[in-house]
Amino acid sequence: xxxxxxxxSHFTTVEYRVPDPSPLNVYFAEQLAKGRIVGHKCxxxxxxxxxxxxxxxxxxxxxxxxxxxxxxxxxxxTTFSVITPLQYQGQEETDDYVQATILLDGSDxxxxxxxxxxxxxxxxxxxxxxxxVWAPESERSGATGSLARxxxxxxxxxxxxxxxxxxxxxxxxxxxxx
Amino acid sequence: MxxxxxxxxxxxxxxxPAGQTETLMLLPTITRALADVGLxxxxxxxxxxGSADYLTGGTFTFVQMLEAAGAWPPIPESHxxxxxxxxxxxAWVRLQHGDVDVALVFSSGRASLGVSLRETLTxxxxxxxxxxxxxxxxxxAALQGEAVxxxxxxxxxxxxxxxxxxxxxxxxxxxxxxxxxxPLRTHDIGPPVDGAAAVVLVAGDRARELCERPAxxxxxxxxxxxxxxxxxxxxxxxxTTLAGEKAGVGNGGVExxxxxxxxxxxxxxxxxxxxxxxxxxxNPSGGGIAANPMMVTGLVRIGEALKQIAGGRSRVLGHAxxxxxxxxxxxxxxxxxx
Numbered sequence: 001x002x003x004x005x006x007x008x009s010h011f012t013t014v015e016y017r018v019p020d021p022s023p024l025n026v027y028f029a030e031q032l033a034k035g036r037i038v039g040h041k042c043x044x045x046x047x048x049x050x051x052x053x054x055x056x057x058x059x060x061x062x063x064x065x066x067x068x069x070x071x072x073x074x075x076x077x078t079t080f081s082v083i084t085p086l087q088y089q090g091q092e093e094t095d096d097y098v099q100a101t102i103l104l105d106g107s108d109x110x111x112x113x114x115x116x117x118x119x120x121x122x123x124x125x126x127x128x129x130x131x132x133v134w135a136p137e138s139e140r141s142g143a144t145g146s147l148a149r150x151x152x153x154x155x156x157x158x159x160x161x162x163x164x165x166x167x168x169x170x171x172x173x174x175x176x177x178x
Numbered sequence: 179m180x181x182x183x184x185x186x187x188x189x190x191x192x193x194x195p196a197g198q199t200e201t202l203m204l205l206p207t208i209t210r211a212l213a214d215v216g217l218x219x220x221x222x223x224x225x226x227x228g229s230a231d232y233l234t235g236g237t238f239t240f241v242q243m244l245e246a247a248g249a250w251p252p253i254p255e256s257h258x259x260x261x262x263x264x265x266x267x268x269a270w271v272r273l274q275h276g277d278v279d280v281a282l283v284f285s286s287g288r289a290s291l292g293v294s295l296r297e298t299l300t301x302x303x304x305x306x307x308x309x310x311x312x313x314x315x316x317x318x319a320a321l322q323g324e325a326v327x328x329x330x331x332x333x334x335x336x337x338x339x340x341x342x343x344x345x346x347x348x349x350x351x352x353x354x355x356x357x358x359x360x361p362l363r364t365h366d367i368g369p370p371v372d373g374a375a376a377v378v379l380v381a382g383d384r385a386r387e388l389c390e391r392p393a394x395x396x397x398x399x400x401x402x403x404x405x406x407x408x409x410x411x412x413x414x415x416x417x418t419t420l421a422g423e424k425a426g427v428g429n430g431g432v433e434x435x436x437x438x439x440x441x442x443x444x445x446x447x448x449x450x451x452x453x454x455x456x457x458x459x460x461n462p463s464g465g466g467i468a469a470n471p472m473m474v475t476g477l478v479r480i481g482e483a484l485k486q487i488a489g490g491r492s493r494v495l496g497h498a499x500x501x502x503x504x505x506x507x508x509x510x511x512x513x514x515x516x
Contacts, residue, residue, distance in 0.1 A: 010310040014301065015293035016235035020197035054202050060219055060248035062205060 021151055024052050029151035033140040037132075037153070039107055040067045047108040051152070073157070074131035075104035076168040077116075078177050080124050098124050102160060103176045110176060117159035127167035130160040182273050183385040183392030184266075184512065186214040187481035190286075190374035192469075200229075200239070200286045203374040204246035208284055211376040215388040219248040223278025225255040226269045228262035228285035229473050232298055235291065243286060254278075261285065262375060262477030263438070263498030263508050269379050270398055279384045286374035287473035295370045295472065303502060304406060315502065316367055316441070318407060320359040322503045323443035325412040327361065330446070334361045337442040341365045344464055366467070368440040373471025375478050393487035393494075393512040397425035400498075400508035407503045418451035418497070418507040425509040427452055427495055432511065434459045434486045434494040436479035440466040444504055448497060452509070462486070476500070480510050487514035 021029075028051045031038045039050030040063035047056060050071045055062050080100040085093035098121055102111045116124060117133055134140075140156040188211035190203040212218060225247050229240050240257045249255065256272075258264045262285025269281035292298040296314035303309040326332060338352040347365070355363045385392040401417035401424070403410050410416070422428070435458050439445035445467070449460055461467075463482040466475045476498025483496035491514060498508040 008310065010305075012300075012309070014232075014235070014298055017291050017293060019234075019288075019291055022197040022199055022202075023195050025197065054199075055205055055245070057245040057248075058250050060205065060209075060246070062202075 022054075024054050025151045028052060029155060032151075032153065032156035033137065035073075035134060035137070035156075037071045037073055037104065038068055039071050039109075040064075041069045043067055048106060049109050050104065050107040069106065071107045072105035073134070074129065074163060075102050075107070075111075076173065077101070077124065077126060077128040077130060078103050078110060078173050079126055080116075082121055082124075096121060100124065100130075100160070101177070102130060103173065108176065111153060115159045117161045119162050123162075125167075126173065127170060129163040129165040129168065131163050132157045133159045133161055180274055180276060180381050181385070181394055182270055182379055182381050183389070183394045184377055184480065184484045185380050185385055185389040185392050186211045186376075186378040187484045188214065188376050189474075189478060189481065192371065192373075194372065199242070200234075200288060200374065201242050201246045203372070204243055204284055204286055204376070207374050208246055208282065208376045211378050212282070215378060215380070217280065217378065217388070219282075221280050222247075222282045223254070224269060224272045224281040225253055226257065226265040226272070226281065226283050227255070228258045228260050228265040228283075228477065229287060230259050232301055233287050233289050233292055233295075233472055243284075247282060247284065261438075261473050261475065261498050261500055262377070263480055263496070263510070264400065264476075264500070266377055266379070266477060266480060266510070267398055267400060267508060270395060273379060273381045279381045281379040282376065283379065283477065284374070284376040285474050285477050287471055288372040289370040289470075289472040290372050307406070307408075308502075313502075316362060317359050318502050319367070319441035319443060320362045321407070322412040322447065323361045323366075323441070326443045326446050329411075329413040330450075332446065336446075337361065337366055338363075340442045340445055341467065344461070344468070362441060362443075366442040368466045368468065368470035368475075371469050371471050373469075373474040373478070375471075375474050375481060377477060377481055377484075391488060391514055391516050393484045393514060396493070396511040396513045397427075397429075398508070398510040399424035400506065402501075402506045403504075405501065405505060407505075410503075412503050413447065415447050415451040415504050415507060418448055418499075418504065418509070419453075421507050421509040422452045422495075425495070425511045427509060427511055430493055431455075432458060432493050432495045433491045434462060434483065436463060436465065436482045436486075436494070436496045437461055438466050438476045438479050438497050438499040440470045440475065442467060444499070447504060448499075448507075451507075452495070452497070476508065480512075483510070483512050487512050490514070
C-alpha cells in the first residue's frame with residue numbers, strides 16, 4: 001500500500017499583461033523625443049499636470065489636447081534622499097548617491113527619483129536649480145517604446161545637472177514638495 | 179427603515195481606446211450618472227466602490243479609481259473587494275443611518291489584463307483542496323451544469339435554447355460547436371469584458387424631487403452558501419432563495435428579473451431558487467451571458483432593473499452573485515412609483 005500523503009507541493013502562477021500605454025502616454029513620449037515636455041493645465045483650477053493624466057483629480061474634470069501646455073526642462077529640487085546602497089546580487093551602486101524630487105518651471109507636479117549628475121552630495125539642497133541632460137535624439141526611446149514605463153521622462157532625459165542660478169525661494173515650493 | 183431609491187445609472191461605453199485607464203473609464207461615467215438627476219460630486223454624502231486587485235495584478239488599485247469620484251477635500255467613502263452590487267448594499271445601509279441623503283456607487287474591472295480569467299479566479303477558492311487542482315470557474319460551472327441536468331432532466335439543448343431565445347441563433351448550430359468544458363460550449367459562457375458603471379442612490383423626499391419615477395428599493399438582502407462547493411447541492415442555490423425571501427420577492431412577485439448568471443446553468447438554478455414563473459421576463463438585457471464585465475456585472479443587473487422601472491414596469495428584481503458556483507447571492511427588489 002502506498003504511504004499516506006503527508007506533504008503536497010502547490011506551485012502557482014498567475015499571469016498578467018502589461019497594460020497598453022494610454023494614448024496620453026504615447027503622446028507624451030512622442031513629444032519628449034522632440035525635446036518637448038508637455039502637461040495639461042486644468043481649465044478650472046489652473047494646475048498643470050505633467051505628464052498629462054487626462055483629468056484634474058482635484059476638480060474632477062477631464063483635460064484634453066486643448067489644455068496642453070509646454071513645461072520647461074529646468075526646475076528646482078524640492079526635496080531629496082541620500083541613498084547608501086546595500087550590497088546584494090545585481091546591485092550596481094557602491095557609493096552613496098542622491099535621489100531628488102524636482103519641480104519643473106511651469107508644472108505643479110514633481111518628478112520623483114531624479115538622478116543628479118555632477119553635484120556633490122554636500123551641495124544638494126532644497127531650492128537648488130537644475131536642468132535636464134537630454135539623451136541624444138536617436139536614443140530617446142519613448143517614441144519607439146511599447147510599454148508605458150518606457151515612455152516617461154527617463155526615456156529621453158538621462159539625468160539633471162545644476163544650472164548655477166540663484167536658489168528658488170522656499171515660498172515657491174509650498175504645496176509642491178512631493 | 180428609510181425609503182431609498184435608485185435614481186440614476188450609467189455605464190462606460192464598450193468601445194474604450196486601447197490603454198484606457200479605469201479612472202478615465204469611470205470619470206465621465208460617474209459625471210453622467212450624477213448629471214442625469216442634476217447632481218454634482220459635491221452633493222454626494224457617501225461613496226462606495228467595488229473592484230478586485232486580482233484582475234489587474236495591481237495593489238490598492240481602488241485608490242486611483244477614487245480620483246474619478248473626487249476625493250479632495252476628503253470624502254466619506256468605502257470600498258468592497260466585490261462586485262459593485264455589494265457596494266450598493268453598503269451604500270443602502272449607510273443611507274439608513276439617516277444623516278446623509280445621496281450615495282454614489284461605482285465599480286470597474288479590466289479582466290483583459292489577466293492572461294486568463296479562469297486562472298485568476300482559481301484564487302477565490304480554498305487554497306488547500308480546490309485551488310491546487312486549478313478548479314477554474316468554467317469547470318465548476320460545468321459541474322453545476324451536470325448537477326442541474328441530473329436533477330431536473332434538462333438537457334444541453336435547454337441550455338442552448340436560453341441563448342437562442344435571446345440572440346436568434348440556431349440551436350442546432352450552437353449544439354454542433356465543440357465543448358469548452360462539457361456540457362458547456364462557448365455560447366454557454368458569458369465573455370469576460372472590461373467595464374465600469376455608476377449608480378446614484380437617494381433617500382426619501384430628495385429622491386422624489388430629483389426623479390419623476392424613482393426605483394424604490396423595496397427589499398435588498400445578501401446571503402452566502404458554504405464556500406466549498408463539495409458540501410452543497412450545486413443544482414440548487416439556498417442562499418439565493420433566502421436572499422429572495424428576505425428581499426420580499428414573494429410579496430407581489432416581479433415582472434422582470436435581471437440575474438447575474440455568467441454561465442447558462444446558473445440561470446436555471448437562479449430562476450428555480452427565486453421561484454420565477456414563466457410569466458417573468460428573465461434577463462431582457464441579455465444578462466451576464468451576453469457580456470461579463472467582472473466586478474460590474476452584478477451592479478449592471480441592478481442598473482438594468484432600474485431601466486425597466488423607468489420604462490414603466492412596476493416591480494422588478496436585480497440579482498448579483500459572487501464566488502464559485504453562485505456561492506454568494508444578493509437580491510434587490512425595485513418598485514416604480516410616480
